Amino acid sequence: MSTPTTDQHISVRELTMAYGSFVIQRDLSFDVRRGDIFVIMGGSGCGKSTLLKHMLGLLAPAAGDILYDGSSFVGASAQARDAIRRTWGISYQTGGMFSAMTLAENVALPLQLYTPYSSSEIADIVAYKLALVGLAGYQEYYPSEISGGMNKRAALARAIALDPEILFFDEPSAGLDPISSRLLDDLIVELQQSTGATVVMVTHELASIFAIATNSVYLDAASRTMIDHGDPRYLRDHSEQAVVRQFLNRSNGAEAKTEPPRGSGNE
Amino acid sequence: MSESHPGFELVHQNDEETLLTLSGAWVRGSATVDFAEFTHELHAASPKRLLVEGSGIGEWDSTLMAFLLQCYNLCHEEGLEFAPGKLPEGAAKLLSLATAVEAHQPPAEQQENWLSSLNPLALSRRIGVVLTDSLSFTGEVSIALARLVTGKANTRFVDFLHFCYQAGPNAIGIISLTSVLVGMILAYLGAVQLQQFGAEVYVANLVTIGILREMGVLMTAVVMAGRTGAAYAAQLGTMQTNEEIDAITTLGISPIEFLVLPRMLALLVCMPLLTLYADLLGIVGGGIVAGGMGISPLQFISQTEQALTLNHLFVGLIKSVLFALLIAVAGCRAGINCGRSSAAVGMAATEAVVTAIVYLIVADAGINILFQSIRL
DSSP: OOOOSOSEEEEEEEEEEEETTEEEEEEEEEEEETTOEEEEEESTTSSHHHHHHHHTTSSOOSEEEEEETTEESTTSOHHHHHHHHTTEEEEBTTBOOOTTSOHHHHHHHHHHHHOOOOHHHHHHHHHHHHHHTTOTTOTTOOGGGSOHHHHHHHHHHHHTTTOOSEEEEESTTTTOOHHHHHHHHHHHHHHHHHHOOEEEEEOOOHHHHHHHOSEEEEEETTTTEEEEESOHHHHHHHOSOHHHHHHHHTOOOTTOSSOOOOSSOOO | OOOOOOEEEEEEOSSSEEEEEEEEEEOTTSOOOOHHHHHHHHHHHOOSEEEEEEEEEEEEOHHHHHHHHHHHHHHHHHTOEEEEESOOTTHHHHHHHHTSSOOOOOOOOOOOOGGGGGOHHHHHHHHHHHHHHHHHHHHHHHHHHHHHHTTOOOOOHHHHHHHHHHHTGGGHHHHHHHHHHHHHHHHHHHHHHHHTTTOGGGHHHHHHHIIIIIIHHHHHHHHHIIIIIHHHHHHHHHHHHTTHHHHHHHTTOOHIIIIIHHHHHHHHHHHHHHHHHHHHHHHHHHHHHHHHTTOOHHHHHHHHHHHOOHHHHHHHHHHHHHHHHHHHHHHHHHHHTOOSSHHHHHHHHHHHHHHHHHHHHHHHHHHHHHHHHTTO
């Protein structure tokens, strides 16, 4: 819906992430193109979620910069950051639905805060967003009254409430059965294709990665930096890094020194 | 952004079909379309099939999609065929995605009138539920206690020490403040009345008896209900929300033994000690006020000595043990029975404090009547 201004929607430049003096990852540089479904992958504990938190501005980088549409996010003023954040939709690992509010109130909250819609228009849009994720009619339910998979989808409905340009997902299919996980993947692809949004997700579900990702970065826990990036389907067979090929082929890598990354499970 | 407003036009084509032509920019912030008007016009035409023509649509966002979904739902409800054609790229896909799953029909819920919450019958029933709940909880705790005494309980001594520290030393600051002030308040209250008879010196008796039998222990209990009782409810409630209590249960450990007993025993140990401390500071507070009214410290001390009997002290201590039990039961029960959301944790904490304070006041009145009749 929005006209592309630059091809690079998000640029990460020489990013170093650290908790105090403990460096988690250093020298990360990669671009997320507009309309990409970008996956941040890597073994457990390599800093995937931490990278996502840096991109969301929840943690401050030790060094380096993150640019959205070419403008720095790290150095931006609080107001500028809020303006950039308003173009995002975020779905957290455990959903992050406000448990004291019904689904309708959850989805309506960003609309009430940031749009001039009247309450009846908001109700219409909420109905549409919930229908999109297959939860039509669940407006008056509380997050505790629906299943985990439905909570994930409800979180997606809240994330897309403001028609975001970028959608962030932290482990979208963690804790879902293969069928629900597949349906969620399909939903993400459909939404991406019909809205043209850029999708950034952290996951280590190989099925998801191959089904939907168009671009990716692999963070290595041992060397504490990114060791490869590109289309995961290409990396699976052609990556120069043995660890990346093992990860994507789910082999236990007898020749590798590092521990085999797990194919699934929660972090 | 284009300036054109969103608009629609219904054209009655033949008996069967009506054409809905959409035009303009359907974006956030533009003028909005009156859906009631659309419904009205559609009913006037009453077709069997609604064709949608969207090639005149400029920019669009969720505003358009919400309108289309409403049209679809209306057609669905009234048995019309909804035939979208030439919608913007993306919009057609989103619409088919949004309509892929049949809307869920939530079961009709019984609407509760707010007045009914004032109904004395319903109210007493609710109080009855809390009471029986508390009683059965006390029963469970008693069983756990019996198991502890026989050495079968999974209660950890470390936990007990930890909660003793939280309920004891950590509470001394606030207990100091409240008990000194309550002693002073009592002294003022009595001094003004006793002055009329020239009997100021008996302020010491009044403060000593008042603090030992009543105010020292009651204030301590109220503070501990707000401080520790609410904390217990919040801790256990959060554990319930995080499925920690489920984890404990499935490990074969009784949550009562593992979580409730150490908290309750800690409070049972700390409350009498805190009460003794509060009694002492309360009398000191009374002494400060008495000093200000011309009673020498020596006079105050000797008068206090006369008034101070073991009976008064024991009344306070007996009360403190009972109050500790009530606070722990109110707090832990609210926490263990907590729902599984963040709102429920807040409600549990509130319930813990409210029930604890009600229990305290009622029990205090009861004990006073009892002790009066046995002349203790």
